[in-house]
Amino acid sequence: MNHKYEVLIIGGGVVGCAIARELSKYRVSAALLEKEMDVGMGASCRNSGVLHAGFKYAPGSLRARVAVKGNALMDDLCRDLKVKIKRIGKLTVGLDEEDEPTLRHLKEQGDTNGVPGLRVIGREEMQKIQPGVEGYIALHSPSSSIISPYSLTIGLAENALANGVNFHLGQRVESISQQPEKGWHVRTAAGEIFEAQVIINAAGLYSADVSRMAGVDGYTIYPCRGEYYVLDKRLNGTLTALIYPAPKKNAPGWGTHLTPTVDGNILIGPTAQYIKEPENHACTPDILRRLRIEGQKLLPAIQVSDYIRNFAGIRAKQTPPEVGGNKDFVIEDRKDVKGFINLVGLESPGLTASPAIAQMVVEMVGNHLSLVPDPSFNPVRPGSSDFFSELSAEEKADLVAKDPNYGEIICRCEKITKKEILDAINNPLGARTIVSLKYRARASMGRCQGGFCIPRIVRLLRDEFGWRPEDFLKRGVDSPLFVGNVRPEGGQA
Amino acid sequence: MSIKTIHRDVVVIGGGPAGLAAAIAASEAGCKDVLLIERDRILGGILNQCIHDGFGLHEFKEALSGPEYAARFINRLPGLGIEVMTGTIVLSLSPERILEVSTRGAIQYIQAGAVVLAMGCRERTRGAISIPGQRPSGVYTAGAAQNFINMENIMVGKNVCILGSGDIGLIMARRMTLEGAHVEAVFEILPYSSGLPRNIQQCLNDYNIPLFLNTTVTEIRGNGRLEGVKVAQVGKDRAPIPETERYIPCDTLLLSVGLIPENELTRDAGVAMDPITGGALVDDTFMTSVPGIFSCGNVLHVHDLADWVSVEARDAGRFAAAYVHEKREASRQRITIKEGDGVRYVLPQSVSGERDFILSLRVTAPWRNRAVVVRSGDKKVRRKKIVRLHPAEMIRINIGKDALAAAGGSSLEVSVE
Amino acid sequence: MSTKEFTCVVCPNGCPIVVNIDDDETPVITHIEGSTCKKGEEWVHQEIENPMRTISSSVVVTGGDCILASVRTNRPIPLGRIMKVMEEIKQVTVIAPLAIGDVVLRNPAGCDTEIVATRSVAKAQ
Structure with missing residues (x-):
């Protein structure tokens, strides 16, 4: 064509x-x-x-x-x-006096670049922005945000x-x-x-x-992979700003950091590892172990059960x-x-x-x-x-009154409603994979990672749109979820 | 839009084996205003997809399938006048026992006289145990696969590896074999299986499916659909031994690597938790640290048999009804119970001393011919000889209030000797 | 002669049992060690000489409020016939409604058992 x-x-x-x-x-x-x-x-x-x-x-x-x-x-x-965007700002934290020139330099550089609102601040003010953060001095950049x-x-x-x-x-x-x-x-x-x-x-x-x-x-292009952990929403609210360590000259290794997401999770990562295959999104045992150790140091409240997923992204360097x-x-x-x-x-x-x-x-x-x-x-x-789950009880009630599909929760971890699933699957681009659904409706992104909701979503798509087992793809045509029916379908008599 | 509030004496959250037994017991205890809330379209919870038999050996002295076991309870609800809300999810629970619930077409608040938490558990996932590798399709928790096959008529794969020798994994090994799949092997990181001996025999040995102990999956491969897994033996520290790594082509990996009590609502309500069980701390009436909120079944601690869930939930339901009628405050005198040598957890974690109770516990390692001993200081309260002790199996021991009173003291320790 | 190991499933004690078997056409148990009771011994004999199993599966339903109905054998069948019985179960289609205990198949593969429904299925609305 x-x-x-x-x-x-x-x-x-x-x-x-x-x-x-x-x-x-x-x-x-x-x-x-x-x-x-x-x-x-x-x-x-x-x-x-x-x-x-x-x-x-x-x-x-x-x-x-x-x-x-x-x-x-x-x-x-x-x-x-x-x-969704949250202007939470970032603290680039220096631990001692030695870091001060670096941070002052970054501020000047930022001012030259036209970055708004940069300030070098002391310990007290730093702790007002992020309670509990330890440091001697920090560069505060209010326009750093999460999205x-x-x-x-x-x-x-x-x-x-x-x-x-x-x-x-x-x-x-x-x-x-x-x-x-x-x-x-x-x-x-x-x-x-x-x-x-x-x-x-x-x-x-x-x-x-x-x-x-x-x-x-x-x-x-030299593909360079970064691995991450995703933490349970239980820790939501622990981080009120982005916290990065002040860059050190000849620093050993990579600076692992924690990033809150707009949806209430926390990410640990990313790492940096050059790879041969441009799209090998594998996570690797040694790096995952290091992420857990470093994450634990940065946020001691992390429990084993808080690790809900790991993933990797690849930079085009x-x-x-x-x-x-x-x-x-x-x-x-x-x-x-x-x-x-x-x-x-x-x-x-x-x-x-x-x-x-x-x-x-x-x-x-x-x-x-x-x-x-x-x-x-x-x-x-x-x-x-906003997702339905983020609304007030009154707003929820209004939506449910308008469309009862808002009253039916399909993804229990993220409290995603049937209406939101249907909207996501009816997306105007016509993307119909499970990952498409996840990126739009957050279904399966919670702590059970789809164990509960994917069977229900499958049932919903079969009942509402007549999908057959072979129609369910994870990301692409080469990633079918199923191999067929257990028994030939009976249908309605 | 304003939201209406309704009142109910006892509200049971979850319509699986625990919730069903708790609601029935609360009603039989004389509470005429019991509400059972279930998020699915039908009652029965996970029992609906457990079509294998072996349920009810204790409760009904016969081997029933999961749906039959559930039906025995469900059929009693109408006669007892228990109100049921299906397709309803509890969005939040406050310490004052106000539930925010969502049903098709309505959001409402329910003020409960007492709440019984019976939400069950969820499966541990690939992410939770950090299996390295790519993220192809074809990796399922055993329970999700069971749901697809037994409820949705959907076959998840043809060449299967199973990680974890928990009972659901073993049951699924047989189920998939019967439906024409080839099950390559079951891998277990521990030196012993966490499934029942009967299931090892009848789900694996009968079909010549090998079980590799001290072995785990070290890598998942495949960009689209799963292409294979790497497995390796593990050392004493459970770390993989690189020289033993081998690659097994397969299109499906089932995970049966443990269950996690589903306690998000419990935390909402400010209930104190036990880090070992993952469930609430409870007393000998199954009441949590928040007065009027009770917990039972797999949301309290993961059970080995559904029958024990029913037994426990009956007690919780009965005490919840009593709480509403008597407006009982938490008893002031408390005896705490702690784990000693060889014991992973005990339940309840505290008792009043006013009544007999059943101590539930799990051991830390498999043994034969040992005794479980309950002590108050240096005084022995109870000693029970047990032939087979296994971490995968719950142990239940009756403790009499007279023995407790005779020993005195304010704390008990339970150990294996 | 060969050696087989069992974990007894008769009671929660789960005794380990080691059995020496003469490998003629019909196995004869020559020695059992580990079983601590008569029932355990009987069970091992049964397991070796003629193991019996119950099985569970599903059959297709037409016109019901669900697409599969779970079923099981109501009496044990010989282990060796399971796959043959499964072949027959796979051919079965039932029409809703269905009640627990309804027989959907009699004497599959010549076995002395019935395949009965283990869930009820209402007619589709």
């Missing part, structure tokens, strides 16, 4: 989705290709869910610019897209879709060619052809490959293991390859920067097409950022 668009975005991570949403403000025909069966299946939803303030990046760097600007754009964006990375990525995608951008899921790009006069010709593994005047490479871990396909060599550190983001409108906007190595702070990157990229698209604002653009995504 052939599809024709003016602009084609390759990659449905948070950056690709942000670009799609930014483009949807204009009268331009655009589409996004994603190899997985949903958006946000890579690093975009496998991270700490932190918005960085931007004081860590060298002044004048692209990373500094897009992080600070992206962070500032988030309040309005989250309000419009119904994304739901799932809601952000999905919210951007859904709003882009509502405003006219097409999403083609399960389309892995196999080859790209450019034909004189006709523009770009993108072929996917499913055998479909997409034609476009401008293509945007937002392929994350595969950005170097896509770049090469489009005729731009010279980039390499441009620096090989022997070099380490980071390179600046590549965001370029290639002059040598016309109509190719190339984004390579967008690791942290990609989530924070995504709306700013999207603005930059759309400006670049304007170099190739005339962009006319679309007056019918609606920035608002319907729905609520």
Whole structure:
């Protein structure tokens, strides 16, 4: 099948989705290709869910610019897209006088970058922000925040879709060619052809490959895995701010830290380990053990039963293991390859920067097409950022009165209702996997990890939508949940 | 919208074996206003999916399947006039015994005279025991697989490995074999099985399914569906021995690695907990540290047999009814009970000394021909010889109030000698 | 001759029993050690000479408020016939309603047992 668009975005991570949403403000025909069966299946939803303030990046760097600007754009964006965000701020804590120059330097650097509200504070004030924290001095960055990375990525995608951008899921790009006069010709593994005047490479871990396909060599991505533990909500409220140790010169190993999530869990991690396979999201025994030991040191209240899950995300690094550190983001409108906007190595702070990157990229698209604002653009995504379980008893009663499906709890750990499950499965992108459901409705993300609710969700989807055993997939077509029926189905007599 | 509040004398949370027995006992004890709340569409709880037999040997002197065992109790509810709310979940519970409940179409508050917690337990997951590796589909807790196969007519896999030799894992090894799956093996990290000997024989040996002790799963492989697991023997510290690691291709891994009492509501209500059982601290009436809130069954401590759940829950239900009628305060005189050598936990953790009671306990290791001894200081209260002592099996011992009074003292210690 | 180990399931004592067996066509027990009671010995003899088992499974229901009904044997069957009995159970379809104890299959694989429902199924609304 052939599809024709003016602009084609390759990659449905948070950056690709942000670009799609930014483009949807204009009268331009655009589409996004994603190899997985949903958006946000890579690093975009496998991270700490932190918005960085931007004081860590060298002044004048692209990373500094897009992080600070992206962070500032988030309040309005989250309000419009119904994304949960909590401006809890961060304390970068120094343990003794030796850390003071480092923190002062970070503050100056942050001020230069335009980071708002940075202050170096003493012990007393530090403990007002996070009771119990130990330290001599700290840099407080109020714009450091936590956010739901799932809601952000999905919210951007859904709003882009509502405003006219097409999403083609399960389309892995196999080859790209450019034909004189006709523009770009993108072929996917499913055998479909997409034609476009401008293509945007937002392929994350595969950005170097896509770049090469489009005729731009010279980039390499070194996948670098970070492992995490997720802690039970029992510890919700223990952390009132993000707490990071002051960076030490020649520090041994990686600085494990704790991050509260907007949904009330705490994460331990991430670690950093270069790997060969770009998508091996395995967690490894030695690292898990270290995370438990370090986590316990940072938060002695952790009990064995608080570890409910571990997971891993993979950074798209441009620096090989022997070099380490980071390179600046590549965001370029290639002059040598016309109509190719190339984004390579967008690791942290990609989530924070995504709306700013999207603005930059759309400006670049304007170099190739005339962009006319679309007056019918609606920035608002319907729905609520709060889950039913987060409402007051009165608000709950109102919803239940309107729709009794709110009165039926399917996921007991997270108290997710039948209505929320149905809404999630009816999502506008048409993503139908168990992980899609989890990222939208939180079902199975609690302490029983789906042991209780997945059988009930399966029953619900079978009863309401006639799903058969083979229709249930965890993430993709290669991850079926079941092998079939136990007995041939009897049905209704 | 305003929310209405209703009043009930005894509210039982959970319609499984514990809740059913507790509600019936409360009613039989003379309470005419008993409400039983169940979150599922039907009563019976986990019994509904336990279609194997072996239930009721103690209660009914015959071997029943789970659904039959449940039906024996459920059938008595209408005659006793016990009110039942199915499809109803308790969202919160306050120390004043106010429940916030959600049913299709309504949220309401229930002010209870007494509450019996009977929510049961949940299965420990892969995440909880930190099995390393990738996250493919095909990894299930044994109970979830049991639900799919026995309730939903869905087959979860063809080539199966099972981690953990708990009874649900053993039962599922047989069940999947009977339905045409190939069960490769059962792996148990401990040096002994945590299942009943009968299940080892009839679920594994009968079908030539090997059980590897001192062995665990060290890695899960597969990007989409499970492709295989690595297993290794473990040393005395339970750490895997790398040289013994081997790879077994399979498309399904079932986990039967323990049960966790489901006590989120209990914590809500501010009830003091026992870190070993994972359940509430209770006295000899099964009352928790919060007056009027009682706990029984697997939410209190994980039982080996459903029959013992019923026995325990009957007591809890009876005392809950008595609490409502007598407005009894917690008795002031308390004798605490502590674990001694060889004992992992004891229950109740404190008693009044006013009545006979049953001491439930579990031992720390398997032994034969030992005695469980209850002492107050250096005075012996009770000594019971037991032929087979096993960590997977609960031990129940009657303690008489006269023996207790004769020994005196304010604390008891229970040990294996 | 071979040696077999058992854990007795007759009572909670769970005695370990070691048995020496003559491996002729019909096994003959030559020696038992470990059993502390007569019942245990009888059980081991039964286990070796003609082990009997009860089994549980499910059958498909049409027109009911659920799709499967659990069933079991109401008398033990020879261990060696379990798979044959399962084959017959798999063929059974019953029509709702169904009550506990209803016979859904008689004498499967020639065994002296009935397959009975262990849950009731109401007609679908």
